[in-house]
Amino acid sequence: MIPFRDTYRDIPLYSPAKKPCRVDLSDNTNLFGPPPSAERVLREEGLQRLSRYPAGYAPDLKRAVAAYAGVAVENVTTGCGSDDVIDCALRAFLEPGDVVAYPDPTFVMVPLYARLSALRPVPVPLKADHDVDVEGLLATGAKVLYVCTPNNPTGTVASRAALERLVDRAPGVVLIDQAYVEFAKGGDFMDLARTRPNVLVTRTMSKAFGLAGLRVGWAVGAPALVAEVEKARGPYKHTSLGEAVAVAALTEDVPWMEACVAEAVENRERLRGGLKVLGLEPLPSEGNFLLVPVPEARRVGEAMRERNVNVRVFEGLPGVGDALRIGCGPWPLMASALKALKEVL
Numbered sequence: 001m002i003p004f005r006d007t008y009r010d011i012p013l014y015s016p017a018k019k020p021c022r023v024d025l026s027d028n029t030n031l032f033g034p035p036p037s038a039e040r041v042l043r044e045e046g047l048q049r050l051s052r053y054p055a056g057y058a059p060d061l062k063r064a065v066a067a068y069a070g071v072a073v074e075n076v077t078t079g080c081g082s083d084d085v086i087d088c089a090l091r092a093f094l095e096p097g098d099v100v101a102y103p104d105p106t107f108v109m110v111p112l113y114a115r116l117s118a119l120r121p122v123p124v125p126l127k128a129d130h131d132v133d134v135e136g137l138l139a140t141g142a143k144v145l146y147v148c149t150p151n152n153p154t155g156t157v158a159s160r161a162a163l164e165r166l167v168d169r170a171p172g173v174v175l176i177d178q179a180y181v182e183f184a185k186g187g188d189f190m191d192l193a194r195t196r197p198n199v200l201v202t203r204t205m206s207k208a209f210g211l212a213g214l215r216v217g218w219a220v221g222a223p224a225l226v227a228e229v230e231k232a233r234g235p236y237k238h239t240s241l242g243e244a245v246a247v248a249a250l251t252e253d254v255p256w257m258e259a260c261v262a263e264a265v266e267n268r269e270r271l272r273g274g275l276k277v278l279g280l281e282p283l284p285s286e287g288n289f290l291l292v293p294v295p296e297a298r299r300v301g302e303a304m305r306e307r308n309v310n311v312r313v314f315e316g317l318p319g320v321g322d323a324l325r326i327g328c329g330p331w332p333l334m335a336s337a338l339k340a341l342k343e344v345l
């Protein structure tokens with residue numbers, strides 16, 4: 001008899017609509033492309049790195065992240081995308097059956113990863129002003145509280161006052177997902193990861209740094225927290241090529257990344273203007289995307305795909321309703337999205 005797991009019976013495979021489109025604005029990646037150093041590393045080191053294993057626990061990457069984030073190497077863990085760091089952190093701090101709580105709506109992978117570790121995902125609605133409901137999250141008694149800021153898919157941010165209160169009173173670990181922090185005006189909570197014993201801040205090379213295909217993420221926290229996540233992670237979560245490219249990007253391409261971010265943010269606000277002209281009202285956003293409430297989002301998204309523009313469709317989001325999430329990058333792509341949307345609304 002095959003020992004199928006009861007807790008896996010109803011778990012679906014993750015499959016967002018991904019019809020190939022000329023303009024793909026569906027995943028919040030860097031639409032300007034990969035960082036310049038990547039081409040050199042692939043050319044100079046690509047082949048020779050293929051036949052041997054990478055070093056366990058990614059020491060070069062940890063050193064580069066530590067220098068970039070201004071922390072000690074002992075404060076850093078890494079993973080196969082920040083997805084993986086989140087997954088490992090849930091496994092590291094919770095036993096099967098435990099609760100993980102998070103504001104709703106938020107990053108869709110969190111409840112999925114919770115279920116993969118036989119945890120109980122408990123959503124707590126975002127407040128009407130889009131801040132986190134501290135009391136609601138604490139009332140769940142969860143030993144891991146996840147907060148994404150800037151939040152995917154809303155683009156809105158958690159206030160410092162709320163997050164500090166949450167961290168002060170949490171019975172366990174607060175996981176702060178800052179995949180989009182490079183695009184935000186402030187709201188960088190790395191200081192909490194450096195100074196509090198119960199905060200892990202996750203970051204990624206997939207968004208502002210343009211390396212989503214390489215699957216490199218990282219987190220900063222107290223050494224005792226990091227050590228537990230490293231146990232849950234295992235030694236080989238990166239390819240040696242992925243590690244080398246990420247190290248080069250962190251050490252050489254920060255100015256390039258900042259230039260991409262500035263342009264994405266400028267175009268995000270220009271896109272907001274265009275959406276308002278269409279009579280739409282996007283949420284405030286500090287990410288490289290806008291969430292715009294649109295009735296019949298599924299129909300609209302499908303019709304946009306027919307016009308070669310892919311945006312992410314959400315249906316019945318708590319507090320928002322149907323909506324489209326539109327990734328921001330070079331203006332010609334934004335113009336294509338606006339044109340397609342205007343035709344199908």
Ligand SMILES: Cc1ncc(COP(=O)(O)O)c(C=O)c1O
Pocket residue numbers: 027028080081082083084107148151152177179180203204205206212215216217
């Ligand atoms: C909020 C948030 N966190 C984490 C991730 C995962 O990114 P990655 O696994 O590529 O680092 C994403 C990707 O969409 C995201 O939106």
